Amino acid sequence: MTIILRLFAWCLAAAVAFATLGPPGYRPHSDLGQDGEHALAFVLLGLAFGLAYTRNRWLTAVLAVGLTGVLELLQLWMPGRHARLEDFIVDALAACVGLAAAAALDWIIRRTRQTGASPS
Numbered sequence: 001m002t003i004i005l006r007l008f009a010w011c012l013a014a015a016v017a018f019a020t021l022g023p024p025g026y027r028p029h030s031d032l033g034q035d036g037e038h039a040l041a042f043v044l045l046g047l048a049f050g051l052a053y054t055r056n057r058w059l060t061a062v063l064a065v066g067l068t069g070v071l072e073l074l075q076l077w078m079p080g081r082h083a084r085l086e087d088f089i090v091d092a093l094a095a096c097v098g099l100a101a102a103a104a105l106d107w108i109i110r111r112t113r114q115t116g117a118s119p120s
Contacts, residue, residue, distance in 0.1 A: 034087075042098065
């Protein structure tokens, strides 16, 4: 199951990178607005990586924030794109929210298993 989660997380990262760095016309648009679209994409990315890599959550969080910064900086060289501090902050915070949600979900699952496994 871990391999499937990791493959999904990396495929999602590739899709987010393409949407971030690709031509603006190919980027999906919704009624959420730019900040909402960024937040949704990076919450899902943080959730996916948080579920796929559970051993060292702090390192995963640092790498997620670093990846967010790299994607934002790479936009400086992409025609029709612009790097903004606001986008980085929204993206990094959203990724951390996704990672926190994954940690909370993992904690709830472990707690439920421990409660169910203990003798009554």
